Amino acid sequence: MNMDILTRNNVKVLGHGKQAIVFAHGFGCDQNMWRHMVPLFEQDYRIVLFDYVGSGASQINDYSPDKYNSLNGYAEDVLDVMDTLRLEDAIFVGHSVSGMIGMLASIREKKYFRQIVMLGASPRYVNDLPSYYGGFDRSEIDELLQMMQMNFIGWASYLAPIVMQNQERQELSTELEKSFCSRDPHIARQFAEVTFLSDCRPELASASIPTLILQCTDDSISPPEVGEYMHTRLKNSTLRHMKATGHYPHLSHPEETTQYIKDYLAIS
Template sequence: MMNIKTINNIKISGLKDAPTLLLAHGFGCDQNMWRFLLPELEKHYQVVLFDYVGSGNSVVTGYSNEKYSSLEGYARDIIDIIEELQLTDVTIIGHSVSSIIASIASLEIPEKISKIIMVCPSPCFLNVPPQYEGGFERSDLEELIELMDKNYIGWANYLAPLVMGSSQSAELIAELSGSFCSTDPLIAKNFAKATFFSDYRHILKDIKCPSLILQSASDSLASTKVGQYMAENIKNSQLEIVKAEGHCLHMTNYQDITPIILKFIE
């Protein structure tokens, strides 16, 4: 039987005896998206990279539609990795939906996860009037999922500039589009549904570990209102709004967020 290290394509780098950072990629992405942050993080910490089952270079035979139809299935990947590597005092840096996945994991193993850094997070992408503005009507998201079925390449080419930010480099937008396209369409659709139709606002009040929320000033997927909502509902949290466009600060504005991250972890 294959071990977790192989299944989740785990890579460990940095300082062996230092505290551990676990970097959790977002929907349609893989661990390679963290490469801009790595050089600085590796100078100070042990860094663990991985791919969720079904993403990147993970072993797809470990994938189950049922398990990964909710974010709890992805949180299980994080828990399994932490337990397999016998990690303690872990800081998780999660991009987008992985901020919530990390939060779910922290509620299950609070003794092992000490901090969460959330890069462009959202607990719910749906508008729930009048009390919450997630940014999208259900019908808009249903159309997006429908487009995945009809024209998967077209869906990827439409979503990539929206996520990365249309003003960002053509290379980064193309990389994200390519990452979307390299994911099995059925797996991507399952992950998209788990991401875009879920509502985890109710768990925010239960997050106990210190949390840093890094929000982009202009983000088509998660507005600053979403960041403020999270900061208001997570007791021990700190919100930093970065002057930037797009949903991938760890790729487009890594020089801006690296010092904030390092200061928070210290």
């Protein structure tokens, strides 16, 4: 077993079941974001948590601007972790950009994946009108990236409540803001650029692993049009609309998120 990879990505393995389930965090987050859902899967699954390089307690010295200049660099790390732990036929739950990272990894090495759950994922954030609505004009993304560069703390406090929604639960936005602020600003900005300017639409046709697309209500990052677009283009996909609002249902509505995943796994 390659302990270097497990250390690099701060891999944790928990739970009592045989079936492996991998939880992959989104941009600006780390594995701690799954803490409300872990106890709900612990009894029946072997849970794998990790941090992408540059996030959480990963080894920041392993960060390479060249390697992580596309989502493929992150997909490579997912495959490294799965190979090290010998996780064939695992369930992969990817939040936000991790939905696409998991999909790219599954196209390269199908054997590691049994099912994929995409939580608020998007193949393309930038609009390509009239044929595609991703939710953002290119100028809005450019402004966001510029704001990160000029005033990183200001960017975090501005963005956190918008993407979290759930205004009546201020503690959720505060936690997300702290998570954003704990990142290295240069790495966070490159990850943001790679995330928000990526275009995985061409790869959707090559993905073959059965996939659950979970679409939240009032998700400012991944609008309903995106979920519909993926559902029509991903083979073996199931689309479910959640009552949960915002872009972080695993934090704001962990029970509902868990229920949708478990219901899907029970019938597929």
